Amino acid sequence: MAVAVSGNLRQDLHGRGQRLTPQRQRVLDLFERTGAGHHLSAEDVHQQLLRGDSRVSLATVYRTLRLLTTMDLLRELELPEGGKRFELATENDDDHHHLICVACGRTEEFESPEVLQAGASAAEQFGFKLLSPRLTVRGLCPSCAVLQGGEAN
Amino acid sequence: MAVAVSGNLRQDLHGRGQRLTPQRQRVLDLFERTGAGHHLSAEDVHQQLLRGDSRVSLATVYRTLRLLTTMDLLRELELPEGGKRFELATENDDDHHHLICVACGRTEEFESPEVLQAGASAAEQFGFKLLSPRLTVRGLCPSCAVLQGGEAN
DNA sequence: TTCGATGCAAACACTTTGCATTGGC
């Protein structure tokens, strides 16, 4: 699970003239420990690190998240529900979509070749260069669906 | 183009015990005048109304956007690029997706039955009650693709 | 007339930034 990406990180940072600081390692380590399917906000990262022995200032967390995102080690999710969230980037990222419960925020991931297809053809249609087709399906998870029953709002 | 929705609005508001105020009319009128495919932020709405003769406080714009969204007259987009955006809700909203240029923010819309399919089956798989599958494809529009050429970042 | 809606300004949540200090290379 917790693959030692440190080697990659070291190389990636080095290759781009970036320094390998303990803070950066801690942040990336956290994402690796947490697993690929998790969506952490800057606050989450900050808190989790405090919980451990380590400590990284919130400002640095933000800076590091941006850096790692730029380097494609992390990926930013577009779930506007209260702040940006980040997750570990993986190889099959292009076909990795989210189902999000609008009531409780629970998220699930799924893959779908059709979506990949659809995104690609849409990009082609408008002459766009495709980066990442990302389907975000909004809905109600089983628990919340029961609570809210038939009535919306 | 600018269908007189005022009748519907009046009914909708009335039916839910809401008042039909000039401010609410102005906001909805703006969306109608602008057209269904446009994505306006609260700031946009505020400014555009100032440009006209009318004036609605920013706080009221926010309150109205939320109200109209709740009533399904508007729909909130999940394009986190600097603030929430809203657009006029239409019937075929469920099959209405966005292609967004990460460089300049230009957005295009497209439809795709496959996406609808994929969203529905994902929802089913996890026991979610589907609300709206919305594909957001991130990419580079023709102009920006030329500028940025091969090099990312 | 009544109670919800508005306007204003203060409060909020999240994110970025200036600057002195620290520390990776």
Next chain:
DNA sequence: GCCAATGCAAAGTGTTTGCATCGAA
């Protein structure tokens, strides 16, 4: 030792809220 990275606190965004006043029904 140099220059990038950090920590802190202050400043920015975008959005919400408390409260007195206004006005739709």
